[in-house]
Amino acid sequence: MSLEARAVGFRYGSGPWVFRKFDITVGAGEMVGLLGPSGCGKTTLARLLAGHEDPREGRVLFDGAALPRAGYCPVQLVSQHPEHAVNPRWRMRDIMCEGWSMAEDTMEMLSIQPEWLDRYPSELSGGEIQRFCVARTLSPSTRILIADEMTTMLDAITQAQLWRAVRETVDQRGLGVLVVSHERALIDALCDRTVALEAADAPEP
Amino acid sequence: MSDLLEIVDVSVSFTRYEAGLRRQKLEVLSGLSVDVRRGEVLAVIGSSGSGKSLLAHTVLGILPGNADVSGLMLFGGEELTPDRQRQARGREIALVPQAVTFLDPLMRVGPQVRWGAPDNGNGSRTQAQRHVFARYGLTSEVERSFPSQLSGGMLRRVLLSTAVVSGASLIIADEPTPGLHPEAVAETMRHLRELADEGRGVMLITHDIETAIGIADRIAVLYSGTAVEVCPARDFVSDGEALRHPYSHALWRALPGNGFTPMTGAQPSYGDLPNGCLFYPRCDRATRECAEERPALRDVRDGTVRCIHVT
Amino acid sequence: MNGAAPQTHPSAGRVSCSRLALSGRQRTLLTAALAALALGVIVAAGVLLPDTRLATDLGARNQAPSLANPFGTDWLGRDMLTRTARGLTTSLALGMAAASVSALLALALGMAAATLGKAADAAVSWLIDLFLSVPHIVLLILISFAFGGGARGVIIGIVLTHWPALARIIRAEILALRGSEFVRVSRRLGRSNLHIATRHMFPHVFPQFLVGLILLFPHAILHEAAVTFLGFGLPPHEPAVGIILAEAMMHLSTGRWWLALFPGLALLAMVRAFDILGDNTRALLDPRTAHE
Numbered sequence: 001m002s003l004e005a006r007a008v009g010f011r012y013g014s015g016p017w018v019f020r021k022f023d024i025t026v027g028a029g030e031m032v033g034l035l036g037p038s039g040c041g042k043t044t045l046a047r048l049l050a051g052h053e054d055p056r057e058g059r060v061l062f063d064g065a066a067l068p069r070a071g072y073c074p075v076q077l078v079s080q081h082p083e084h085a086v087n088p089r090w091r092m093r094d095i096m097c098e099g100w101s102m103a104e105d106t107m108e109m110l111s112i113q114p115e116w117l118d119r120y121p122s123e124l125s126g127g128e129i130q131r132f133c134v135a136r137t138l139s140p141s142t143r144i145l146i147a148d149e150m151t152t153m154l155d156a157i158t159q160a161q162l163w164r165a166v167r168e169t170v171d172q173r174g175l176g177v178l179v180v181s182h183e184r185a186l187i188d189a190l191c192d193r194t195v196a197l198e199a200a201d202a203p204e205p
Numbered sequence: 206m207s208d209l210l211e212i213v214d215v216s217v218s219f220t221r222y223e224a225g226l227r228r229q230k231l232e233v234l235s236g237l238s239v240d241v242r243r244g245e246v247l248a249v250i251g252s253s254g255s256g257k258s259l260l261a262h263t264v265l266g267i268l269p270g271n272a273d274v275s276g277l278m279l280f281g282g283e284e285l286t287p288d289r290q291r292q293a294r295g296r297e298i299a300l301v302p303q304a305v306t307f308l309d310p311l312m313r314v315g316p317q318v319r320w321g322a323p324d325n326g327n328g329s330r331t332q333a334q335r336h337v338f339a340r341y342g343l344t345s346e347v348e349r350s351f352p353s354q355l356s357g358g359m360l361r362r363v364l365l366s367t368a369v370v371s372g373a374s375l376i377i378a379d380e381p382t383p384g385l386h387p388e389a390v391a392e393t394m395r396h397l398r399e400l401a402d403e404g405r406g407v408m409l410i411t412h413d414i415e416t417a418i419g420i421a422d423r424i425a426v427l428y429s430g431t432a433v434e435v436c437p438a439r440d441f442v443s444d445g446e447a448l449r450h451p452y453s454h455a456l457w458r459a460l461p462g463n464g465f466t467p468m469t470g471a472q473p474s475y476g477d478l479p480n481g482c483l484f485y486p487r488c489d490r491a492t493r494e495c496a497e498e499r500p501a502l503r504d505v506r507d508g509t510v511r512c513i514h515v516t
Numbered sequence: 517m518n519g520a521a522p523q524t525h526p527s528a529g530r531v532s533c534s535r536l537a538l539s540g541r542q543r544t545l546l547t548a549a550l551a552a553l554a555l556g557v558i559v560a561a562g563v564l565l566p567d568t569r570l571a572t573d574l575g576a577r578n579q580a581p582s583l584a585n586p587f588g589t590d591w592l593g594r595d596m597l598t599r600t601a602r603g604l605t606t607s608l609a610l611g612m613a614a615a616s617v618s619a620l621l622a623l624a625l626g627m628a629a630a631t632l633g634k635a636a637d638a639a640v641s642w643l644i645d646l647f648l649s650v651p652h653i654v655l656l657i658l659i660s661f662a663f664g665g666g667a668r669g670v671i672i673g674i675v676l677t678h679w680p681a682l683a684r685i686i687r688a689e690i691l692a693l694r695g696s697e698f699v700r701v702s703r704r705l706g707r708s709n710l711h712i713a714t715r716h717m718f719p720h721v722f723p724q725f726l727v728g729l730i731l732l733f734p735h736a737i738l739h740e741a742a743v744t745f746l747g748f749g750l751p752p753h754e755p756a757v758g759i760i761l762a763e764a765m766m767h768l769s770t771g772r773w774w775l776a777l778f779p780g781l782a783l784l785a786m787v788r789a790f791d792i793l794g795d796n797t798r799a800l801l802d803p804r805t806a807h808e
Contacts, residue, residue: 037386052700072706084697089719099705111471123221125254128471136705153383155252155412156459160467182386189461222541 001063002027003049003075003144003176008058010044018044020057024195026144029174031167033187033194040197042180043079046148049178050077062144076137080149082130086121093117096132100139109165110135127158134162138169144176152181163190208282209406210241210264210375215276217256217263217430219475231475233259234430235483236276238502238509241375241406246397248409248417248438250456251427254472257410260427261377264408265300266290280375295321299373301365301397303380308352314363315348322370337366341396358389365396376400377408382416394420414441414460423508426453429472429483436508449510451488482512490514541800548796551789555608558786561597562605569595570602581774588774591767600779602755604786610667610750611737614674618736619729622679623721626686630694640687644680652677656739657748670749674736682728689724693717723801730794734787741783757783 002025009020018041026032036042047053048060051067060067062074079085086095096102096117107114110131121129130150137145145166151159167190169175179190187194217234234256241247249257262268264278266287278285280293290298299321309317315334322333338348341362352360361381368376378397382390398420401407411417417424421438433450440447445457455468470487473479479486485495492514500511573593581588587596629640647655656677660669693699699716707715743749744758752759757779764775 037388051704070706070708073704076704077701079697081697085701087698087702087716087719098702098707111469113471113474115474115477125252125472127253136701153253153412155250155255156414156456157468158252160459160461160465161469163465164467183461185461189465 001143001176003178004061004064005045005049005055006059006061008045008048008055008060010041010048010053010056019197022058022197024049024178026176026178028143028176029170030193031170031177031179031191033191034178034180034197035182035184035187035194036197037182042182042197043148045197046077046079046146046178046180050075050146052077072139072141074141074143075146076142076144077146077148078130078133078137078150080152082126082133083121085133086129088121090120091117092119092121092124092129092132095121096136099136100141102135102139106135106138106165109168111161127154130154130158131162134165138165138175140173142175144178146178146180148180149182150179151186152183159186209243209280210285210408211277211279212237212239212260212264213277213279214238215263215274215278217259217268217275218273219269220271220273229476230273232430232478233475234263235478236499237427237431239425239432239435241408243374243406244401244404245422246401246407246409246420248411248421248424249427250411250414250417250424252472253412255427256430257412257427258379259430261300261379261408261410264290264377265294265298267294295373296323296371297373298375298377299368299371301368301376301378301381303383307364308360310352313349313351314355318363318366318370321367323372333370333372334366337370340369341366357385358392361389361393362396365393369400373405375406375408377410379410380412381409382411382413390416391419414456426450426456428452429478430475431483431511432509433484433512434508434510436510440508447506449505449508449515450484450512451490451514452484484512544796544799548793548800551793551796554789555786555793558601558604558782559608561601565595565598565601569598578772581778587778588772590763590775596760596774596778599755599760600757600782603757603760603779604782606750606754606756607737607740607758607783608786610671610740611674611733614671614740615678615729615732615736617671617675618678619682619725619732621675622682622728623686623725625679626683627690629683629687630690637687640683644684647677647680652739653742656743657746660743661748665748666751667754670740670743673743674739677739678732678736682725682732685724685728686721689721690717693720723798727794727798727801730790730797733794734790737783737790738787 005022005024007021007023009017009022011017022045024032024034034042034045044053048055051060051073067073067075112131112135116124116128134150147166151162154162166175166177170177179187181187214236215234215238216232216236218230218232221229221231237256237260239247239249239260249260251257259268263274264285266285268274280289280298283289285293308314315338318337319330319334322330324330335345335348338344343359343362343366347355347359347363352363355363364381376397381397382393385393394416397407397409401422409417409421418438418441423435424438424441425432425435427433434448434453436447436449436453441457444463445454448454448457458464458466459468468487473483473486479496481494481496481498482488482491482500485491488495494513500513502509502511503513503515505515571594573589576585576589576593577591579585579589579593585595585597587600589595590599625640625643629637656673659676660673663669663672693716699712702712702716740749741756741758741761744756745762746758747762749758750756760779761776761783764772764779767775
């Protein structure tokens with residue numbers, strides 16, 4: 001079981017290529033780092049890998065087949081800005097349950113406080129919401145997690161808490177993780193191997 | 206004490222509506238004390254929701270209408286009343302905003318920056334703006350450009366120019382480098398350091414400890430709306446034994462390079478703060494006294510701390 | 517907290533001695549309730565005032581306002597208060613019917629533009645621009661004239677001319693929602709289109725729709741009155757404010773000021789009441805202002 005990108009490339013309209021001919025594989029139970037400066041297309045790549053966007057060339061394959069269009073996607077994405085990833089008019093309980101009916105130990109692992117469940121996102125901090133976003137994707141049906149600068153906006157303690165929860169899931173049931181970050185220290189602390197992404201054409205001016 | 210900005214026991218609460226007309230008061234800053242001196246960079250660090258940005262908004266006087274402020278703020282030895290804040294905002298106290306979205310996309314950047322300059326007649330604004338642009342290596346071509354025509358790095362220098370051109374003596378930078386690559390962060394930090402070295406005071410708000418220690422003279426650690434510790438930046442070294450507050454220790458040890466050890470639990474919710482020390486529910490040194498009373502501010506080894514156990 | 521520290525903000529929340537110190541939300545609700553009450557009174561007056569007050573009474577012609585006839589009487593001795601109340605009730609009924617249909621049309625077209633693909637979007641956007649480029653009142657007159665005037669003509673005219681602004685808002689809102697991250701996440705979490713439409717989109721669009729609907733009423737009422745006033749709307753035997761005002765114009769030069777003044781003011785008051793109701797509803801529904 002693995003996620004594979006083969007010679008993927010992306011550009012907006014007929015603009016310059018953000019990147020081209022990029023290959024990456026993330027297997028079960030491994031944590032792979034994706035390192036690169038800001039503006040080189042890491043976020044775009046992360047979105048392609050999770051099926052939020054289609055590549056303009058090349059293919060993204062899970063277990064040798066294209067990602068499913070409907071139904072639960074085995075590849076899930078957690079992005080940098082948790083506030084955008086939750087419906088502001090929903091209570092946290094509903095947001096959390098949109099993914100799966102969560103086991104209590106997941107909540108505990110992420111230090112999600114029971115009283116947060118009845119709040120709205122505007123009443124919680126970014127770090128608190130991000131715990132829900134991670135919890136939502138840690139369902140057993142998720143085989144690969146794409147973490148796009150998942151803890152960049154968070155303080156060190158919350159960052160360590162979230163990564164410990166992800167790490168435990170990797171060890172317990174072989175979740176595969178792609179850690180997208182510009183921080184080498186973080187990737188060094190987490191990952192078994194690292195891939196670098198470089199901009200296709202001229203780097204950002 | 207401080208000749209620039211002094212914040213003494215400032216509390217801020219928001220009134221929120223629950224179901225229907227029932228109102229609840231949420232204390233979001235509780236008894237926060239910190240000061241910024243001329244010529245220094247004070248870094249304010251803490252998790253999201255610890256009140257970092259609120260502190261900036263409180264100093265600038267741009268809190269929403271349902272906020273209620275108490276405590277004492279002094280700016281240049283003078284009380285910072287709402288009227289004084291209106292007067293000082295953008296002139297004596299300037300904000301370096303987080304994102305380039307704070308620039309008007311429909312206006313050339315030269316005039317935008319000029320607006321922030323004090324008007325002494327005779328084109329002094331244009332002069333001031335050109336002077337600052339020259340300082341940051343921004344050409345006259347940049348002056349005539351629209352924000353969308355500039356690169357991220359140039360835009361950050363333009364943003365900085367808007368604060369510098371005002372001639373403000375206090376600069377508040379609210380997360381000026383969110384998720385930027387290391388070189389860009391270093392450049393912004395170098396500029397902020399220069400401003401402090403010229404005699405201004407800089408309050409740098411960030412969640413990134415490593416960036417903060419790189420340039421700050423002193424660091425204020427915020428937790429749940431109060432400054433649990435204010436100390437020299439040099440105390441954040443090796444295994445952190447020079448730090449005072451247990452939360453500062455935990456923050457330091459959680460860095461990927463320092464063990465990556467998370468502490469469990471979460472910050473208390475604002476509607477539901479503990480009666481005693483705000484940190485005691487998560488603290489491994491907590492005793493019964495901690496649960497009963499908010500610890501007073503104490504001076505310990507060149508810094509201040511809100512914890513009764515620190516020596 | 518330091519009790520001796522000076523307050524840097526006057527604390528509105530702590531003043532509880534004054535009975536007038538209403539909280540923001542109480543004030544908003546009270547204003548909205550008063551506006552709704554005013555509208556209720558108009559309807560009640562239109563229904564409850566007896567027909568006998570409308571009977572021709574040539575002995576009481578052209579009387580200035582008095583206790584018996586607060587709005588005065590007209591040249592046939594009919595009570596102007598009763599006529600105005602009836603007229604406003606008619607306007608209200610017509611306006612609400614027309615505005616509701618128009619708002620539903622806006623909802624349907626806005627949703628179609630946002631969800632049925634590029635061709636549908638282009639067609640609806642073109643229609644919106646087309647209708648917005650011609651002055652409302654001209655189009656309204658043409659349409660109601662084409663449909664033979666009368667209540668039917670006015671309603672169809674208002675329905676067809678008032679939908680574009682709201683449709684544009686709804687279209688933009690849905691487009692933004694479709695591109696929003698939480699909707700994309702929901703889809704990747706295996707949720708169906710139906711789930712996304714009912715659970716994610718509807719709660720966002722509904723408040724917009726509701727406020728848009730309330731703010732359409734005064735427009736529709738004013739335009740109904742205007743078209744009727746100009747003679748392209750309701751026939752003279754219907755009790756309508758537009759008719760009353762048109763007739764009153766003929767008597768203004770003779771010094772019977774009350775014939776135009778009170779019905780005009782009443783119409784303005786009703787329109788304003790709807791505006792206030794709409795604005796306050798928006799303030800309550802918008803999370804950015806709901807707590808202030």
